[in-house]
Amino acid sequence: SQKIEQNSEALNIQEGKTATLTCNYTNYSPAYLQWYRQDPGRGPVFLLLIRENEKEKRKERLKVTFDTTLKQSLFHITASQPADSATYLCALVGGYQKVTFGIGTKLQVIP
Amino acid sequence: DVKVTQSSRYLVKRTGEKVFLECVQDMDHENMFWYRQDPGLGLRLIYFSYDVKMKEKGDIPEGYSVSREKKERFSLILESASTNQTSMYLCASVGWTESPSYEQYFGPGTRLTVT
Numbered sequence: 004s005q006k007i008e009q010n011s012e013a014l015n016i017q018e019g020k021t022a023t024l025t026c027n028y029t030n031y032s033p034a035y036l037q038w039y040r041q042d043p044g045r046g047p048v049f050l051l052l053i054r055e056n057e058k059e060k061r062k063e064r065l066k067v068t069f070d071t072t073l074k075q076s077l078f079h080i081t082a083s084q085p086a087d088s089a090t091y092l093c094a095l096v097g098g099y100q101k102v103t104f105g106i107g108t109k110l111q112v113i114p
Numbered sequence: 115d116v117k118v119t120q121s122s123r124y125l126v127k128r129t130g131e132k133v134f135l136e137c138v139q140d141m142d143h144e145n146m147f148w149y150r151q152d153p154g155l156g157l158r159l160i161y162f163s164y165d166v167k168m169k170e171k172g173d174i175p176e177g178y179s180v181s182r183e184k185k186e187r188f189s190l191i192l193e194s195a196s197t198n199q200t201s202m203y204l205c206a207s208v209g210w211t212e213s214p215s216y217e218q219y220f221g222p223g224t225r226l227t228v229t
Contacts, residue, residue: 035216037216037217037218039218044223044225045222045223046118046204046206046220046221046222046223047157047204047218047220048220049217049218049219052216052217092156092157094218096216101147101159101162101172102147102159102216102218103159104149104156104157105156106154106155106156107156
């Protein structure tokens with residue numbers, strides 16, 4: 004069955020550094036991969052989508068890479084700020100826009 | 115802005131009660147989804163609907179049913195609530211033709227406690 008793995012433990016990083024989060028998947032060949040941000044007690048909020056034929060996507064301080072050979076996506080936040088502290092979810096898009104989510108990585112940016 | 119609203123933020127029900135969770139979206143989206151989210155298990159898909167009166171089972175449909183009589187409204191029903199259905203329930207929607215990013219728009223969630 005499909006499986007998405009994210010670092011389930013919290014990632015602590017110093018303010019101003021680059022945070023890198025990892026998403027690995029198995030038994031799946033997604034055409035699209037998404038990243039969402041979730042704050043405590045709230046629903047996830049979409050950040051970025053990357054297609055299978057794209058190696059890299061950027062949006063402001065965010066960068067996502069997608070390696071379909073390794074079955075891996077990396078999510079980078081450069082110049083991290085305390086306001087970036089949240090849980091970040093990786094998601095794979097299938098038919099009917101059905102999305103399968105990873106359990107997320109909790110990022111804590113320390114001032 | 116797309117808005118997805120859910121009928122309650124917090125709900126406390128007794129075991130055996132029938133529970134209705136409602137979700138409404140205002141962007142004329144075709145697809146709607148119900149998830150539950152539990153610590154260590156992440157978001158799991160219960161049911162989804164790609165059109166009025168259409169529904170498809172997700173990964174964990176047991177103990178739940180859904181109703182979609184109107185395009186903007188998608189209801190989740192717990193026929194006989196049990197304590198293992200205590201969870202955060204999240205509704206989401208996405209449009210067919212808009213949004214090449216296939217962005218899911220989520221509601222604020224309903225934290226359901228079954229005692």
